[in-house]
Every structure is written in C-alpha cells, then in structure tokens.
Amino acid sequence: MANFKLHTPFPPAGDQPQAIEKLEQGLEKGLRHQTLFGVTGSGKTFTVANVIAAYDKPTLVLAHNKTLAAQLAQEYREFFPENAVHYFVSYYDYYQPEAYIAHSDTYIEKEAMINAEIDRLRHAATQALLTRKDVIIVASVSAIYGLGSPEEYEKVHIKIEKGAVEDRATLIRKLIGIYFERTIADLNPGQLRAIGNSLEFMPVNERAIYRITFDDDRIASLDHLDPVSRARIAAPESVFVFPAKHFVTNEEERARAIEDIKLELAEQLAKFKREEKPLEAERLKRRTLHDLALIRELGYTSGIENYSRHFDGRKPGQPPYTLLSYFPKDFLTVIDESHVTVPQIGGMYAGDKSRKDTLVEYGFRLPSARDNRPLRFEEFEERTGQVIYTSATPGPYERAHSEQVVEQIIRPTGLIDPELTMRAVSETGGYKGQIADFITEAEVVIKRGGRALATTLTKQMAEDLSSFLREKGIKAEYLHSDVKTIDRIDILTKFRKGIFDILVGVNLLREGLDLPEVELVGILDADKEGFLRSETALIQTIGRAARNVLGRVILYADTMTGSLERAISETNRRRALQVAYNEKHGITPMTIKKEIRDIAASMRTEHQKTIDELLVLDTLAYQDDPAAFIKRKREEMAEAVEQLDFETAALIRDELYKLEGNGPKAKKPRTRKALSGS
Numbered sequence: 001m002a003n004f005k006l007h008t009p010f011p012p013a014g015d016q017p018q019a020i021e022k023l024e025q026g027l028e029k030g031l032r033h034q035t036l037f038g039v040t041g042s043g044k045t046f047t048v049a050n051v052i053a054a055y056d057k058p059t060l061v062l063a064h065n066k067t068l069a070a071q072l073a074q075e076y077r078e079f080f081p082e083n084a085v086h087y088f089v090s091y092y093d094y095y096q097p098e099a100y101i102a103h104s105d106t107y108i109e110k111e112a113m114i115n116a117e118i119d120r121l122r123h124a125a126t127q128a129l130l131t132r133k134d135v136i137i138v139a140s141v142s143a144i145y146g147l148g149s150p151e152e153y154e155k156v157h158i159k160i161e162k163g164a165v166e167d168r169a170t171l172i173r174k175l176i177g178i179y180f181e182r183t184i185a186d187l188n189p190g191q192l193r194a195i196g197n198s199l200e201f202m203p204v205n206e207r208a209i210y211r212i213t214f215d216d217d218r219i220a221s222l223d224h225l226d227p228v229s230r231a232r233i234a235a236p237e238s239v240f241v242f243p244a245k246h247f248v249t250n251e252e253e254r255a256r257a258i259e260d261i262k263l264e265l266a267e268q269l270a271k272f273k274r275e276e277k278p279l280e281a282e283r284l285k286r287r288t289l290h291d292l293a294l295i296r297e298l299g300y301t302s303g304i305e306n307y308s309r310h311f312d313g314r315k316p317g318q319p320p321y322t323l324l325s326y327f328p329k330d331f332l333t334v335i336d337e338s339h340v341t342v343p344q345i346g347g348m349y350a351g352d353k354s355r356k357d358t359l360v361e362y363g364f365r366l367p368s369a370r371d372n373r374p375l376r377f378e379e380f381e382e383r384t385g386q387v388i389y390t391s392a393t394p395g396p397y398e399r400a401h402s403e404q405v406v407e408q409i410i411r412p413t414g415l416i417d418p419e420l421t422m423r424a425v426s427e428t429g430g431y432k433g434q435i436a437d438f439i440t441e442a443e444v445v446i447k448r449g450g451r452a453l454a455t456t457l458t459k460q461m462a463e464d465l466s467s468f469l470r471e472k473g474i475k476a477e478y479l480h481s482d483v484k485t486i487d488r489i490d491i492l493t494k495f496r497k498g499i500f501d502i503l504v505g506v507n508l509l510r511e512g513l514d515l516p517e518v519e520l521v522g523i524l525d526a527d528k529e530g531f532l533r534s535e536t537a538l539i540q541t542i543g544r545a546a547r548n549v550l551g552r553v554i555l556y557a558d559t560m561t562g563s564l565e566r567a568i569s570e571t572n573r574r575r576a577l578q579v580a581y582n583e584k585h586g587i588t589p590m591t592i593k594k595e596i597r598d599i600a601a602s603m604r605t606e607h608q609k610t611i612d613e614l615l616v617l618d619t620l621a622y623q624d625d626p627a628a629f630i631k632r633k634r635e636e637m638a639e640a641v642e643q644l645d646f647e648t649a650a651l652i653r654d655e656l657y658k659l660e661g662n663g664p665k666a667k668k669p670r671t672r673k674a675l676s677g678s
Contacts, residue, residue, distance in 0.1 A: 003134035005082045006053040008046070013412035014581075016043055020050045022406045027055055027332075027386055033401045035338070036390040038408035039574055040543025041415055041516075044390045045072065047408065048334055049079040051388065052136065058129065058331040060324070060384075061138045064341040065481075066090070067488045071514060072336060073138040084132050086125035088139040088323055091118040098303065098365075100358050107364065110303060120189045124205040127242050129326040130154050139323060141344050144375040146305065146320035148246035149312055156248055160212060160222065161238040167217040168199055175201060179244040187227065190244035202227065204244045247304070249311045254299065257310040258292055264310075264366050265289075272363065280363030288366060306369040316368065319375055324383040331385065338389035339536055342397045348374040392543055393536040409577050411546075414587035416578040417571050418521070418542060418551035425525070425558050434556040435465065438522040439472065441554060446474075446501045450519035453544055454504045457525055457532055466504045475500035507532055516547040516591060520554070526564060527557035538567035549591045622659050630656060 012020055019036060026034045038044040052059050061076070063069040066089045073087040098110040128135045130150065137143075156178055160171070175192050176182065180201060183191045187209055192201035199212045209225040224234040249257065265288045272281035294301035308320060335341050352373050359365040375383070389398040394405070428437045442452040456462045462478040469476035477500050479491055495503050496517055521544050526533060538555075545551030557564060582589065622629045633652055640649040 002053070002056050003083070004053045004056055004080060006049060006079055007081055008049075008079060010412075012043075012046070012050060014042065014410040014414075015408040016047050016050075016412060019047050019406045019408045020054075022404065023047070023051045023388060024054050026404045026406075027051070030386070031403045032386055033398070033403055034386075034388050035394050035398045035402040035405045036388060036408060037394055037405050038390060038392060039411070039417065039546065040392050040540070041413070041547040042408045042411045044336075044408065045075050046079070048388065048390060049076065052332065052334075053080075055332050058133060058135045058327055059137070059334060060143065060327060060331060061136060061334045061336060062143060062341055062345075063138065063140055063336045064344050066140055067492065068337065069138050069140050070489050071492075075514075076136050076138060080134075080136065083134040083136065084128040085136045085138070086128055087118075087121050088125040088137050088143060089118060089122075090140060090142040090145075091115050091122060097355060098359065099355050100362050100364055102358060102362065116188065120205060120207070123189075123242065123244075123246070126150070126153065126246065126323070126326050127205050130242075131240075133328075137323070137327075141341070141348060141374075143323040144345060144348060144380055145322060146308055146372055146374075147322050147325070148248055149321050150326045152248045152250075153243060153246060156243055156250070158241045159238060160210075160219065160241060162219055162222045162236075164219050165217055166214075166219050168194065168197070168212075168214050171199060171212070175241070178241070178248070181244070200225075201241070203239075203241060205242065208233065210239055247308070247311070249299075253311065253313070254295070256313075257307065258296060260310045261288065261292060261307055261366070261368075264368055268366055277363070280361075283363040284366070287364065305372045306365055307372075309368045309371040314371065316371065318371065319379045320371065320373065322375060322383075324375075324380075329385070333384040333387045335387060335389045336391075338391045338398050339393050339395035342389070342395055345375075345380055346377040349376045393539050395536075409574055410581050411578070413591070414578075414582050414589040415546060415549060415551075415591070416582070416589060417575045418545040418553050420542065420553050420555060420568055420571060422526075422555045422557055422560075422564075422568075425527075425556050428556070431525075434522075434524055435468070437556075438524070438554065439469070439474070441522070442474070442502055442520055445520045445550075449498070450548070450550065451495060451498070451515070451517045452502045452520040452522065453515075453518055454502060454522045454524060455532075455541055456504060456506060457528060459506055461524075462504045462506055466502075469502055469504070474502055476502040476504060479503055479505040481506075507537065514547065515544060518544055519548050519550045520552060521545045522554050522556065524556050526555040527559040527561050529561045529563055533561070533563060535563040535566040535570075538563055539570060542567065542571055547591070549589045618655065619659070626659075630660070 015038075019038070023034055023036065036044055036047060038047070048061075061069075061072055063072055069089055070087060073085060077085045092115070096108065096111040099108045100106070101108070125137050125139075126147075129137065130153070158174055158178065160166075172182070172192065172194060180190055180192045183193055185193075187193055187200060187202040189202050189207065190204040192199065194200075197214050199214070200209050201212075202209055207227055209227050209230070211221075211223045211225055212219055213221045213223075222236055222239065223232050224236055224239075225231065226233055265285070269281050269285060272278070272284070291301045291303065291307070295304065295307075308314075309316070309318070312321065314320070353370065356365065356370045356373070360367050360369060389402065391398065394402075399405070423434070423437065425431070425434050428434045438452075438454060442454075445452050454465060456465060459480045459482060462480055466476045466478035477491055477495070479488060483491065491503070492515070494500060496515060498517075521541060523533075523538070523541055526538070531537065542553050545553050555564065555568075581587070618629070633656055637649045637652040637656075640652065
C-alpha cells in the first residue's frame with residue numbers, strides 16, 4: 001500500500017505530464033542527479049508532488065530561506081493532507097554568533113532570541129521521521145547544522161500507558177530526566193505540572209495537554225486535552241514522549257565527556273605554554289573550568305554546543321549529526337531554487353570555520369569547538385541519495401552534474417512570460433524620475449485591483465522607497481532579510497489580500513514567491529551589473545509577473561548590459577514557445593487563481609493569534625484617536641495587573657507594541673575588550 005496519498009483537484013497539464021514521466025523514469029533508472037528546469041508559474045511544486053507520490057519514500061525539500069520554506073510547506077500540506085508534512089528551519093529570531101576581532105581586541109558574546117514555536121515544529125519534524133514513513137520535511141539550510149544524535153534521542157523516549165504500574169514521583173523524575181521543566185503556571189511545550197493525584201504535561205512537539213491520573217502506584221487514566229478549553233479530545237491507551245531537547249546525554253556519557261574535555265584542555269594549555277601565550281592559556285582555562293562546573297552541576301552551560309563532539313563520542317574532524325541523520329537511507333532530496341540553495345549549502349562551512357579558528361587561536365574555545373559546525377558540501381552529498389533540483393535558472397553545479405535535465409516551459413494555465421519594456425533612466429529624470437514613472441504605472445494597476453513590486457539595490461533604498469510611497473498616499477511595505485520570519489510571511493499574506501498595494505524589496509522578491517496578484521514589476525537600476533542584476537537575478541525577478549495574464553515588467557536602464565541582453569533573450573525564447581503552443585491548442589491564457597492562506601499560522605503561539613485578533617478589532621479606534629486609545633488601554637493594563645491577571649496585561653502590552661510600531665528590538669551583541677580577561 002502506498003504511503004503517500006496525493007490530493008489534487010486538477011490533473012497535470014501543459015509540460016507537467018512529460019516532466020513527471022521523465023523524472024519518475026530517472027528515479028527508476030537510479031539517476032543520482034536530475035534537474036527540473038521549469039519557468040516561474042509552471043507548477044514545479046505540483047510536478048514534484050506527483051513524483052514524490054510515485055516514489056513513495058520520505059522526502060527532504062530544501063529551500064534557501066524561511067519564507068520560501070513556509071510557502072512550500074503549506075503547498076505540500078495541501079497536496080498531502082493525510083501525510084506528515086513538517087517545517088524545519090533555524091529557531092533563532094535573532095542570532096549573533098560568538099566571535100573575536102583580533103585587530104581591535106574585541107570579544108563578541110553569543111546572543112540569541114529563540115522562537116519557541118519554531119523549536120516545537122523542529123521537534124515535530126524529527127519525531128515524525130522516527131515514527132512514520134510518509135514524511136515530507138521542508139527545510140532551510142538549517143538542515144546541515146548540528147543536531148543531537150537520533151539514536152540517543154529515540155532511545156530515551158518514555159512510553160506512558162494506561163494501567164501501567166507507575167507512581168507520580170517516579171514519572172516526574174523520568175520526565176525531568178528527558179529535559180522537561182516543572183512549572184506551576186500555564187503549560188508550554190516541554191513543561192509538566194503536578195496537581196493533586198494527577199500529572200499534566202505538554203509534549204515538545206504539539207500544543208496539547210496530556211493529563212495522567214494516578215490511583216496509588218498505578219496510572220488510572222490518560223486524557224488528551226485542548227490546551228485552552230481543557231475539553232477532552234481523546235482518551236488514548238498510551239502515548240510516547242520524546243525528550244524536550246535534541247541534544248540528549250545520559251549520566252555515564254556526560255561523565256566520560258567531562259574527562260575528555262579535561263584531557264583536551266590539558267593538551268591545549270601545554271601547547272599555549274610551548275608557544276609562550278600565557279594570556280590565551282589563562283583565558284581558556286578559566287572559560288573551560290567554569291563551563292565544566294556548570295555541566296557537572298546543572299547538565300548545561302551557555303555554549304555547550306561547542307563541546308558536542310565529546311558528548312557525541314565523535315572523533316576530531318568527524319561531521320556532526322544533522323537533520324539528515326534522522327532520515328532513512330533511501331530518502332529523496334528535492335533542492336528548490338537550486339541556483340541559490342546549492343551555493344548556500346556549499347558556503348556555510350568556510351565561514352563557520354574561519355570564525356572558530358580565531359576563537360581557538362586566541363584561547364576563547366578548545367579546538368573541538370571546530371567540530372560544532374555545518375556539513376561540508378561533500379559530506380552533504382554523501383548523506384543524500386537521489387536528488388532533484390528545481391529552478392527557472394539552473395546553476396553551474398546542477399548543469400554539470402545532472403544526468404537528465406527536464407524542461408517545463410509550458411504553463412498549465414497557458415500564461416506566457418511577461419512583456420518586457422526597457423525605459424531609459426536618463427529620459428525619466430534620473431533616480432527620482434524612474435521612481436515617479438513607476439508610481440504612475442503602478443497607480444493604473446492598483447486602480448483595477450492589481451498589485452505591483454519594486455526591486456531596489458539595498459535594504460535602505462527599499463525602506464526609503466516604501467516610506468516615500470506611503471507619504472504619497474500609496475499603501476506600501478518593504479521586505480528584506482532583517483524582517484523577522486513570521487513578519488515576512490505576514491507581509492506577503494497581507495500583500496496578496498490587498499491590505500497594501502506595492503511591495504518593495506531587494507532580493508527576497510526573486511526566487512519562488514508565489515504572488516499571482518502581481519501585474520507589474522519595476523526593476524530599478526536594472527543596468528547596475530552585479531549579483532542583484534545578473535542574468536539569473538533578472539530572470540527570477542521577471543518571473544514574479546509571470547502568474548498574471550496582465551503581467552509586465554519595466555526595466556529601468558540606460559545601458560544594455562550582458563546580463564540584461566541574455567535575460568531578455570531567454571524571456572523572449574520562452575514567450576515564443578508558449579505563444580506557439582497556445583495557438584496550436586487553442587488555449588486562452590488565464591491568471592493563476594490561488595486561495596490566500598496564512599502560511600504563518602502554524603508558527604504562531606495562541607498569544608500571538610489573540611493579539612492579531614485584537615488588532616483587527618482595535619486598529620480603527622486607534623487610528624481615530626491614538627492618544628485617547630493608548631491612554632485607555634494602559635489603564636486597562638494597569639487594572640489587569642492589580643487583579644493579578646498578567647495574561648491579559650501581556651496581551652494589551654503586546655498589542656500596544658504592534659500598534660505603535662515599537663515592539664521589543666533584537667539586542668545588540670554584547671562586546672568587550674578581551675585583554676581584561678574573559
């Protein structure tokens with residue numbers, strides 16, 4: 001019986017049937033590398049979904065950023081509603097790695113803000129891989145970074161069974177032993193609470209409560225509860241509970257690791273002594289002994305990941321466990337927008353190594369810290385089997401390694417690539433002139449209910465342009481890499497809904513974003529040759545207008561660069577093929593109709609969802625009289641605090657943060673001169 005069940009309201013069309021057939025045949029022949037060379041809007045994800053259903057094995061889908069990964073996860077959930085589709089990305093909202101700048105003697109401490117909801121989704125992904133065969137994991141390149149051993153993670157899970165002989169105190173100790181935290185407040189994932197003769201806990205992979213009721217030393221009942229209403233969802237006979245952290249080490253292994261760390265410390269101190277580096281030796285000794293004391297007493301220290309090789313029992317230089325370690329041997333890998341994702345995978349190791357080498361050289365870390373790292377590209381290749389690359393602009397690696405390249409030029413909707421117009425910047429009046437021209441064109445589009453995109457060269461230019469548009473009375477927003485993951489997805493959803501009409505960005509508006517409402521794309525400074533105006537970048541940006549029958553692109557340029565010439569030529573080649581196909585088959589192009597879904601919903605906490613609901617209700621009142629509204633809300637917050645209703649107070653506080661646009665900012669990395677010691 002097939003593990004995967006594909007649900008789709010429409011059959012493959014356009015170039016999809018032949019692409020599906022060729023890719024399936026390639027997998028049957030054992031081809032290691034295949035490329036799906038598909039134009040924007042041709043339904044590459046649907047093609048791959050058909051291939052996954054036929055291949056019928058666990059699949060890893062890699063994307064180059066969190067926003068695209070979230071969109072892909074939503075699409076695959078729609079195609080496979082009966083199967084396990086999970087989202088695995090970095091759980092940091094903000095991350096500043098530990099670093100040392102030698103020329104200024106400045107040490108930068110590690111700073112991180114962890115998104116608990118994304119951490120929950122990561123656990124859900126790994127647990128699905130260990131317990132099911134019908135799994136699709138959509139991941140960012142976080143997939144190649146260190147993760148705890150899957151063997152240890154799976155080995156220490158607990159089975160709680162109705163009728164089993166077990167007393168409450170023993171079960172509490174077992175849960176704490178797998179990193180659950182005890183609380184007397186509301187439960188969050190990875191926490192437990194003891195009440196009378198019952199014990200409640202929330203697994204780290206889901207937002208639901210399990211209540212265990214004891215009768216002396218026996219489990220009398222096991223209930224699955226809704227976390228808000230506390231209504232009983234089910235009464236399971238048993239439940240498996242996995243650890244609340246991915247890095248799991250038993251007492252015996254911890255003791256061995258501590259001894260190994262001590263030996264490495266002695267070796268490195270002897271090396272510094274030979275090299276006559278007393279400052280580095282003292283710095284390393286103090287840091288390591290402090291960490292060991294915390295590990296011995298608490299089982300944890302900040303930066304414990306730098307000792308991961310010792311806890312895992314790996315040899316020097318041996319690669320870490322990663323998400324790939326949780327997959328079975330014969331899984332399928334799909335690399336989406338491969339022209340960006342493949343180089344990203346290949347570039348992670350070198351940057352990490354350079355930073356770690358400096359920390360080791362100056363005594364901030366032991367040499368084993370280098371083994372807390374992402375995979376090298378060749379290690380990634382060793383851990384993957386058959387791979388399908390998908391892109392509208394395949395890169396050099398895919399072209400060189402693919403044993404089969406499958407073209408998908410004809411769209412099921414009959415849509416053709418957008419019409420291109422080059423407009424001289426000098427004739428429009430320079431930089432300000434091209435913006436004025438774009439606004440004129442965009443206003444026409446907006447009046448008939450369409451949307452427009454503008455791409456700039458820098459983040460600051462994107463922010464400045466969106467502010468300028470708002471001053472002109474145009475509803476606009478910017479999008480770039482400094483915008484938080486969930487906020488990025490919210491912006492895209494609101495853009496599709498028409499809450500604002502123009503989206504301004506840098507390169508986040510290129511690969512993979514599915515925005516069928518877009519009728520106009522303006523590429524500012526299109527002749528500024530470079531990464532953001534390369535042939536690949538231009539073709540990808542042009543593709544943002546390819547999902548709408550009215551789609552067109554204005555290229556603001558005085559010079560016909562090589563990249564522009566090649567991008568225009570390739571677009572015209574595709575248009576010619578598409579027009580000929582439509583004429584031959586009597587097809588009238590149609591704009592893609594796609595339901596607008598909130599792809600960030602699965603990443604929001606109940607707290608965040610409640611705030612969003614309040615914002616919908618209160619935004620108009622705030623806009624009518626901001627000062628009076630804020631005064632009233634602050635009075636309500638103070639009253640809630642007096643009544644010890646801290647949850648309501650927190651909701652009002654965070655709603656005010658959002659309305660005033662001055663929510664908690666990410667911390668600046670803490671730095672200090674290192675000569676004074678560490």
